[in-house]
Amino acid sequence: MSEDIRTKMWKAMADSPNVMVSLCENNEHGEPMRAQLDKEANSEFWFYTTKSNRIAPGGKAMVQFSSKGHDVFACIRGTLVAETRQEIIDKYWSKPVAAWYEKGKEDPSLLMLRFDLDDAEIWEADPGIKGMYKMMTGKDIEPEEMGKHDQVNL
Numbered sequence: 001m002s003e004d005i006r007t008k009m010w011k012a013m014a015d016s017p018n019v020m021v022s023l024c025e026n027n028e029h030g031e032p033m034r035a036q037l038d039k040e041a042n043s044e045f046w047f048y049t050t051k052s053n054r055i056a057p058g059g060k061a062m063v064q065f066s067s068k069g070h071d072v073f074a075c076i077r078g079t080l081v082a083e084t085r086q087e088i089i090d091k092y093w094s095k096p097v098a099a100w101y102e103k104g105k106e107d108p109s110l111l112m113l114r115f116d117l118d119d120a121e122i123w124e125a126d127p128g129i130k131g132m133y134k135m136m137t138g139k140d141i142e143p144e145e146m147g148k149h150d151q152v153n154l
Contacts (some may be wrong), residue, residue: 005122005150009074013037021047021115023080024060030054035063035115036092043117043124043154046083048097050109055080058113076120076154083112118153 013019017037022030031054033145036046058080065074083089089112093105101107 005124006120006152006154008072009065009120009122009123010037010042012040012069012072013065013074016068017045020064021080021122022056022062022064023049023055023057024062026054028054030062030064044078045115045117046088046092047080047113047115048092048100049111049113051111052109053111056111057081061115067151071125073123073125074120076115076117078115078117078154080113080115088112088114119151119153121151 013035014037017035019033019035020030021033022028033047033049033055038045045112047055055061061078061080063076063078065072065076067073084135089105098104101110102127
């Protein structure tokens with residue numbers, strides 16, 4: 001099941017790469033960010049941000065994801081580190097990203113962070129007929145009747 005649920009997570013994130021990111025070392029809330037995903041890099045993804053952003057210090061972090069259809073959820077654990085490779089900064093640069101930086105890639109506040117992935121806990125909400133019937137009639141539901149759940153290494 002791990003491979004299947006992991007694949008579903010990546011497909012759902014490719015469809016809507018909006019996530020919530022928070023550092024584990026502090027007590028601040030997460031904030032919405034747009035992940036820059038790469039089909040060839042399934043153990044990392046990136047965020048453009050500013051040097052004054054609350055996640056700028058990097059370190060151990062958590063990313064929370066909910067798919068567009070609310071049928072895939074994930075909590076991803078990893079480490080945020082400054083991405084200094086110019087080819088990566090250039091690779092994901094786009095007009096929507098540029099809109100946030102007055103001086104473009106030369107903006108002194110620009111910071112790109114790489115999220116090196118450790119593992120994830122993933123839920124796939126897919127209630128079967130039995131689960132739907134129980135929900136509609138108010139009967140007790142077992143967690144496995146509502147879909148799949150797994151912890152996976154990334």
